[in-house]
Amino acid sequence: MKQSIKNRRERKICVIVETVDNPKGLAFVMHGLGGYKEQPHIRSFIESFLEENFNVISFDTTNTFGESDGLYEDATVTNYYEDLEVVIEWSKKQEFYSEPFFLAGHSLGGICITLYAQKKPNKIKGLAPISTVVSGKLSLKTPKSSEWKKWKETGWNIKESSSKPVFIKKIEMVAL
Template identity: 30%
Template sequence: MKDIELEYKVVGSGKSILILETGIGGSFYNWYPFIQKIKEDFTIVMYHRAGYGNSPVSKELRTTKNIAEELYELIERIGITEKFVLIGHSFGGLCVQQFSKMYPNKIKGLILIDSTSYNFNKLYNLDIPVMNSLISIDKMIENNMENSNKSKEELNIKFKNMIVEYEKTLPYSEAKDYEELITNPLFSKTIAKEFENWGISSKNILEMGDFPNIPLIVIARDKGVSVKAFVEHDIPVEEAVLYEDTWRELQIELSHSSKKGEIVIAEGSDHDVHLDRPDIIIQCLKRFL
């Protein structure tokens, strides 16, 4: 037993249960607009991984295996006994790939939204020096460890624009909760630890063998939209195209994990499909009603 009390919220009144695993450095607050669109069809369980929000920091390594075990214990604690639909976005997709291999009998259907791949290293073996100088895993670890050494006040200044945006859309108390989350140095340290263990997690997922034969939908972002966004952030166009072509190949590979797998392209969407094209995710979810 991990014996860790994770923060969670249950929203909605539908008969079908949906459990949401957010991306690295994300929170369930980012999903509120999407949740409002589906709460009549699903009962949605949103939660924060250990070290996020009001979930305490775990002493365990931040591997997808430990994350999956902690989620399983949360599901048991809530008392969910029927099969559920599981969504994983970005790094959350890597977490739910692990969960699906460990607890396949729990899952009614799996949706990976622009998910991290267990073969993510293919991206960092590309000849993309400018991009790697900005968004490599080592850079992400370095940036988040730097943030973890800042004071709450310094982080409040750094993330002020994000805090203000959430204040526009969230009730006062939850906007304050988000501010507490984003300005907590331990949150940044947790993110760094999740990045540090990507390699271990991916190796473990591969070593567990074949993916279970469960319904799987992989939703991939629009290459053109992402290339444009990278170029606007001063990434050379040839690097952006190479990166996006490889990202798409990895999404297709993920869709082949299950015999019941398929890929859906979210035209007009960048990485945050739930914000850019929520309608596509909703169409996919309706198949499980």
């Protein structure tokens, strides 16, 4: 079931709820920077939970390439995290909601679910941070391609999206 809800800034968040009969619990699955809920690797996380008989909620954060509102260049850890909180708060009012629940997140979604678990550990049954962002500053210190150097020098990273090739990813250094 696809639904639209509003975040704290009155922007649309597109949410998908997938339910099973006699669920063992609930899982939230979150994509990474520039990702979206239908990416193949995100779908594989969702399918894993469904196969184990869990209800699953996935969503497109705002400021990404999915169906939610906002521009990619406005993406921040803060808005991704706040969207996760909004989706969980909305879920509490739904018939399928149960605690404690599982959180799975890729890349920037991984750091967001980890931050949520740190703030609200009693709500979490399990955590699956996958290829998680640890620190934007730390990433700049590790040997990377000239792309990272150019990003640091210009303040912008501009490139074609690998997950949606028709889109151009443009993000400011301050987002890290």
